[in-house]
Amino acid sequence: MQKNDSWIPYVNLSKQFNEEKKLLLPRIEKVLSSGKYILSDEVDKFERQICKYNKVKFCVSVNSGTDALILSLMSLGINAGDEVITQANSYIGSAAAINAVGAKPVFCDVYDDQTMDVEDMKSKINSRTKVIMPVHLTGRMCEMDRIMRIAKKKNIKVIEDCAQSIGSTFNKKKSGTFGDIGAYSTHPLKNLNACGDGGFIITNNKKLFNYIKLKRNHGHINREKIRFFGTVSRLDSIQAVILNFRLKKLEKIITQRLKNASLYKKYLKNFNIYYPEIRPNCRDTYHLFVVQLKNRDNLKKFLFKNKIESNIHYPIPIHKQKIFKYKNPVLIKTEKQSREILSLPINQYLDERDIKRVCNCIKNFFDI
């Protein structure tokens, strides 16, 4: 380590804000002085822009990725006694949403690249299975062609957990446009990020759109009338104005992350470290750049000592959390990966010098 090496942070949200504030603050001020804080033009505009970006008919913004998943499940009528097949290597939000509507999350294993193991998923389908919920973890899409073929044949709905995959494509189609609904998060740590909680759903199904649009706002048809009981799951106007501003910069952010990912691949080529290869029919957007190696914990400590921050997404697979009381399946790859995965810093503010420094540090670690 050079004495004057600076800290390489995993994320850099204050830098993002400082860079944007001259243009962004006047827009926020405009919303604040308009007095329209709930379901304003900015919220409508965000939903229109998202439809355009994803080439879908409908979008409903909501107040978190978890709510996007919950409302999606509700719109499909999922409740007690139903089973939803999903991945245990995801963030707790995926399984929590299934639990919130009273259904049972059934976990299937994953491939080496952390995407849904389609054969294992298929083996877990039974008469109670109502939804398959693939998770496009790290911004790498699951094999949606095979998943959709199975779902259609068995008459099972599909909700894509797109919390980490904005901008990702499979066979040139955006994430969230294969299944019945795509659920996104705009949490501050995601690639399209608000300055607080937020999210949205996309769909081409008008019935599901109409239901979720009412459901997120207490079922209000208008000021007086209620169609059904709902929730308070609206996206704030302040977050919408920030997201409208940042959506314009999203492709640039993804491009920088793609660049950093290819630099990692170039410099890590000769080490005994696994990372997923590029598939020619897909665009991965690298919300996370995850490597897998045996002595992960030691490398994480070594990087930290050298002023490099890394993270683990996620150290305890969901089926291993104590809150799941029923008998859990053994998920060989999911469990192995939870001990070997490490997310290297890849945020858009890092350049070639930073990535080289991380890789040099990893080289030194292996040389010891």
Ligand SMILES: *Cc1c(COP(=O)(O)O)cnc(C)c1O
């Ligand atoms: C972030 C995330 C969620 C939950 O989103 P929130 O906005 O935090 O509620 C769900 N699934 C995955 C895969 C996530 O990364």
